[in-house]
Amino acid sequence: MNITGLSGGYGGPPIIESMNLHIKQGEFFGLLGPNGSGKTTLFKLVSGSLKPETGDVSLQGASLLTMSPVQRARKIAVLTQETNVSFDFTVEEVIRLGRYAFQKGLFKMLSREDRALIDEIMALTDTERFRDTSFFRLSGGEKQRVLLAKALVQEPEVLLLDEPTNHLDIRHTFDMLNVLKERQKTQGLTVFAILHDLNIAALYCDRVGLIHEGKLQETGPVDIMRRSERLSSIYGVETWTQSHPTLPRPQLLMNPKKQDESVISLHESVTVEADRNLVKISSPKPLRTISNGVAGEGIQWIRHIANFHVDKQYSSRTPEADMKAWLEKRSLPVEQSIGLMTAVKTEMAVIRKETINGIAFTAVVTAGTGNAVDITYDGPELEREKIGTINTFLAVDANLTDGALVNACMSAVEAKVQALRDEDVRDPQTGTPATSTSTDALVIAATQQGKRTPYAGSGTPVGRGIGRIVYEATKEAVRADRRWKETHA
Numbered sequence: 111m112n113i114t115g116l117s118g119g120y121g122g123p124p125i126i127e128s129m130n131l132h133i134k135q136g137e138f139f140g141l142l143g144p145n146g147s148g149k150t151t152l153f154k155l156v157s158g159s160l161k162p163e164t165g166d167v168s169l170q171g172a173s174l175l176t177m178s179p180v181q182r183a184r185k186i187a188v189l190t191q192e193t194n195v196s197f198d199f200t201v202e203e204v205i206r207l208g209r210y211a212f213q214k215g216l217f218k219m220l221s222r223e224d225r226a227l228i229d230e231i232m233a234l235t236d237t238e239r240f241r242d243t244s245f246f247r248l249s250g251g252e253k254q255r256v257l258l259a260k261a262l263v264q265e266p267e268v269l270l271l272d273e274p275t276n277h278l279d280i281r282h283t284f285d286m287l288n289v290l291k292e293r294q295k296t297q298g299l300t301v302f303a304i305l306h307d308l309n310i311a312a313l314y315c316d317r318v319g320l321i322h323e324g325k326l327q328e329t330g331p332v333d334i335m336r337r338s339e340r341l342s343s344i345y346g347v348e349t350w351t352q353s354h355p356t357l358p359r360p361q362l363l364m365n366p367k368k369q370d371e372s373v374i375s376l377h378e379s380v381t382v383e384a385d386r387n388l389v390k391i392s393s394p395k396p397l398r399t400i401s402n403g404v405a406g407e408g409i410q411w412i413r414h415i416a417n418f419h420v421d422k423q424y425s426s427r428t429p430e431a432d433m434k435a436w437l438e439k440r441s442l443p444v445e446q447s448i449g450l451m452t453a454v455k456t457e458m459a460v461i462r463k464e465t466i467n468g469i470a471f472t473a474v475v476t477a478g479t480g481n482a483v484d485i486t487y488d489g490p491e492l493e494r495e496k497i498g499t500i501n502t503f504l505a506v507d508a509n510l511t512d513g514a515l516v517n518a519c520m521s522a523v524e525a526k527v528q529a530l531r532d533e534d535v536r537d538p539q540t541g542t543p544a545t546s547t548s549t550d551a552l553v554i555a556a557t558q559q560g561k562r563t564p565y566a567g568s569g570t571p572v573g574r575g576i577g578r579i580v581y582e583a584t585k586e587a588v589r590a591d592r593r594w595k596e597t598h599a
């Protein structure tokens with residue numbers, strides 16, 4: 111579909127101005143833009159319900175604007191916001207109207223193929239069970255599905271959808287878009303949809319166009335939605351992009367108006383308790399964390415970190431389920447907790463609270479080194495003892511970006527490796543200096559207070575602070591583990 115030099119509106123100054131847009135056959139194109147930006151007006155111009163002042167809309171070279179309504183209906187179907195059904199029709203009667211342009215003869219009879227198509231589309235849109243119900247009696251979302259069915263039985267080349275998922279719950283939103291995707295794939299249907307939900311658009315569209323004040327500001331693959339500043343300025347809302355966890359597509363996050371945020375003192379408010387069963391760290395305010403915990407892995411907002419003592423013999427096929435049960439037993443909300451495990455005596459945890467370069471840090475380390483590993487060892491696979499883990503928790507009173515959290519992990523690991531070297535911890539199998547144990551865990555937690563910083567590596571005060579405190583705490587934990595082993599040998 112080619113939109114060329116299209117301008118038009120409602121008699122006053124044009125709402126759509128000199129618009130050019132090419133939508134490929136079989137493409138799912140999403141039109142995005144704030145309220146009043148001209149999306150519906152553009153649709154009216156394209157579908158012929160509003161006469162353009164200048165320009166043209168053509169489909170494979172043939173102008174849509176000069177076609178008769180019946181000719182146009184064979185090419186293009188429209189699903190608008192208005193549920194413009196004037197008579198008290200049943201659902202099936204409404205859907206049948208979609209075949210009108212194809213019906214032949216004086217009495218416009220439905221052919222056998224028409225009926226089969228109607229049945230197929232009704233099944234696809236989950237509207238069969240309303241077949242004989244009055245359209246007026248349906249809910250908003252049910253009406254929307256019936257109107258989609260009506261548009262699909264029209265077997266158009268292009269389907270224009272004005273906010274098709276309005277009124278739909280999440281399941282029906284995904285059902286509807288999946289149906290459209292399926293038609294796109296199997297029938298080569300071209301979809302041109304106005305979508306208000308930017309995250310839904312990012313999941314389903316092949317390309318998107320961002321319209322503002324009647325003009326297309328950006329057109330491209332959904333990745334253009336990563337241009338947060340552009341989106342923020344057009345919508346007037348602060349937006350952030352992040353990646354979908356399993357799909358290579360962006361997702362947007364919005365910030366509400368700044369609320370009064372309480373400020374905590376890391377050393378006074380974040381508590382650390384260690385006993386025979388666990389080391390528990392709790393914060394009154396959620397901390398931004400990055401970790402490889404059995405529970406709470408990845409980047410999260412977390413209030414509790416629990417490092418549980420497990421028996422040397424502990425071995426389980428369901429460590430996540432075990433961890434969940436342990437957290438629950440301790441009345442720690444699983445969704446707000448990170449769970450780690452260690453065979454080390456948790457009451458021997460090294461706890462350090464320090465202020466370095468004016469920044470508050472808390473480090474908690476439990477270290478068992480029986481299973482120390484030289485990660486650089488290049489040789490045959492070695493039979494290793496499973497026991498022995500270094501679990502490092504590091505909290506910092508800083509406001510870190512996700513990149514800085516990664517930096518902070520690097521700083522903590524570099525410090526740990528240096529501590530192992532200086533304590534002459536060796537890989538018992540190879541005899542070479544160890545760099546870790548085979549099951550180390552790390553939690554970095556930031557208060558997200560103060561100025562935001564994108565760096566926490568060795569070249570920054572935050573990174574140097576992490577280095578110093580983790581180095582000292584790890585050395586102390588390694589020594590404590592050795593002393594315990596010597597006295598209990």
Ligand SMILES: Nc1ncnc2c1ncn2[C@@H]1O[C@H](COP(=O)(O)OP(=O)(O)OP(=O)(O)O)[C@@H](O)[C@H]1O
Pocket residue numbers: 120125143144145146147148149150151152
């Ligand atoms: N029938 C009309 N007569 C005069 N002006 C209109 C008419 N319909 C819409 N407009 C104006 O045209 C501009 C664009 O409206 P349009 O409905 O195209 O926006 P939209 O992007 O679809 O908005 P929304 O997201 O709110 O549906 C608005 O300023 C609106 O007031």
